[in-house]
Amino acid sequence: MLNEIHLGHADLNLLPVFEAVLAERHVGKAAQRLHLTPSAVSHGLNRLRFLLNDPLFLRTPKGVAPTARAIELAEPIADILARVRRVVATAEPFDPARSERRFTIGAPDGTVAVLLPPLLREIQLTAPRIDISIRYVQRDTAVAELDARTVDVAIVPLDEIPSRFVEKMIFEEDFLIVSRAGHPFADAPTLDHLCDLQHLVVSLTGDPHAYIDDVLAGEGRSRRVALTVPNFMLALAAIAATDLVAALPKSLLAMHGARFGLIGTPAPFPTRRFQLRAVAPKVAMMDAGVEWLFGLLGRVV
Numbered sequence: 001m002l003n004e005i006h007l008g009h010a011d012l013n014l015l016p017v018f019e020a021v022l023a024e025r026h027v028g029k030a031a032q033r034l035h036l037t038p039s040a041v042s043h044g045l046n047r048l049r050f051l052l053n054d055p056l057f058l059r060t061p062k063g064v065a066p067t068a069r070a071i072e073l074a075e076p077i078a079d080i081l082a083r084v085r086r087v088v089a090t091a092e093p094f095d096p097a098r099s100e101r102r103f104t105i106g107a108p109d110g111t112v113a114v115l116l117p118p119l120l121r122e123i124q125l126t127a128p129r130i131d132i133s134i135r136y137v138q139r140d141t142a143v144a145e146l147d148a149r150t151v152d153v154a155i156v157p158l159d160e161i162p163s164r165f166v167e168k169m170i171f172e173e174d175f176l177i178v179s180r181a182g183h184p185f186a187d188a189p190t191l192d193h194l195c196d197l198q199h200l201v202v203s204l205t206g207d208p209h210a211y212i213d214d215v216l217a218g219e220g221r222s223r224r225v226a227l228t229v230p231n232f233m234l235a236l237a238a239i240a241a242t243d244l245v246a247a248l249p250k251s252l253l254a255m256h257g258a259r260f261g262l263i264g265t266p267a268p269f270p271t272r273r274f275q276l277r278a279v280a281p282k283v284a285m286m287d288a289g290v291e292w293l294f295g296l297l298g299r300v301v
Contacts, residue, residue, distance in 0.1 A: 012084075015077050017044035018056070022074055023150045026063035074147055075164070082283040094288035096127035103130065103293050106137030106151030110202070110232035111276060114251045115155065118300040138204070146281055152290050153297060157274040165279050168294070170301045173274045174250040176264030178257070180240050191221065191268040198226035200246040202235050212247045215269055236260045247271075276301075 020030035021041065031038045049056055052073070057064035066074075107115065112134055123130055137145050142154040143162065161167045177194065179185050185193055201210045208225035216222055227244060229235050232252055239246055240260040253264045278297045284290045 011047065012080075014044050014048050014051070015081055017041055018048055018070075018073070018077055019081060019149060021045065021057055021064065022066055022070065023148050024063070025065065029063075078147070078149055078281065079283045082281075082286050085287055094292060096130060096289075096292055098129065099127065099289065100129045101131070101289050102133060103153075103289065104133040104135055104151045105153055105155065105293075105297075106135045106142060106145050107155040108138060109136055110249050110252050111155050112136070113232055114249070114255050115297070115301055117255065119297070122296065122300045142279065146279060146284075149281075149284070152284060153278055153280045153294055155276055155278050155297065157276055158279065159275075161277070161279060164282055166282055166285055166294070167277045167279045168298050170276045170278050170298060171251065173276055175247045175267065175271045176250050176253060177245055177267050178236075178239055178248045178253055178262055178264050179245045180243070181261045181263050183243065183245070183263070185245055186263055186265050189265045189268055191219065194245070194268055195221050195223050197223070197245050198243065199223050200227045200229065200235055200238055200244040201225050202230070202232055202246070202248075203228045204230050206230075210247070211272065212267075215271075219269065236262060 016034060017030070020033045021027060024030045024033060027041050027045070028038050031041045034041065045057065052069070054069040055067055056070045056073075057066055105112075105115075116134070119132070123132065135145070135151050137151060137154050137156060139156050139158060142156040142158060143165075145151045146154055146165065155170060157173070158167075177185065177189070185197060195216065199212075201208050203210070206228050208228050210225075213223070227238060229238060232248065233256070235246055235248065236252075236256055237260065238244060240262055247267065248264075250264065253262060257264065278294055280290060280294050285294065
């Protein structure tokens with residue numbers, strides 16, 4: 001990337017510009033992140049384009065999109081920056097009790113609803129100046145988010161983790177059929193009864209098909225999905241106010257079910273257990289702060 005011919009003329013300060021624009025997909029937002037003006041970021045991009053002999057980012061109606069070459073460079077540039085930050089960080093060792101850093105955690109909203117209360121309690125006790133940002137990340141977008149460094153750590157139900165990441169199993173998740181207290185399904189939790197009910201599915205896209213539909217199809221059954229909602233907390237509120245039922249994570253019900261007056265009933269068919277894993281790039285773990293956060297997530301959950 002930066003060969004001997006060009007290295008003498010290269011400004012390594014341009015690499016954080018590349019990183020920020022790749023993460024934000026927008027020059028103005030990258031400028032805010034870097035505490036620079038948009039013109040300064042644009043100037044830096046022009047210098048990078050000349051240095052790397054590629055447009056790197058192309059304009060779109062909503063910002064910019066990386067070229068194939070930019071995507072190819074993302075991992076080695078992230079590696080370089082992580083190593084540089086590690087060297088600089090050794091001058092003042094990371095101390096969570098005094099640090100004022102902000103970390104970003106990516107996870108589905110159902111996982112966030114379970115994770116956040118114990119995590120915030122622990123941070124308030126041991127790292128009161130550290131700030132946390134939550135970014136909703138799904139299973140199929142987690143790897144891209146981690147590569148782009150839009151999140152420091154992701155917590156997702158991934159079965160296969162690429163070798164460039166480290167991972168730790170946080171907890172296993174079971175599912176229950178969730179309904180309002182007093183719902184008749186709890187008294188007769190049969191497969192026939194379940195299929196006769198109206199169901200709710202949590203879906204960001206509005207797609208009503210979920211894991212339970214595959215299970216029912218294997219039994220020659222189907223169900224009516226009367227409502228889809230984009231997040232789990234809205235699902236809890238909707239179930240509490242109706243006769244809808246939904247297959248929801250057991251941990252979510254344990255954490256928030258009582259306040260909504262909800263109960264959980266074992267499904268009348270075998271359910272799959274999902275493993276929630278904390279995942280971070282190996283290069284990011286060279287940062288003592290990310291390493292601390294990664295370990296903390298495993299302890300609090």
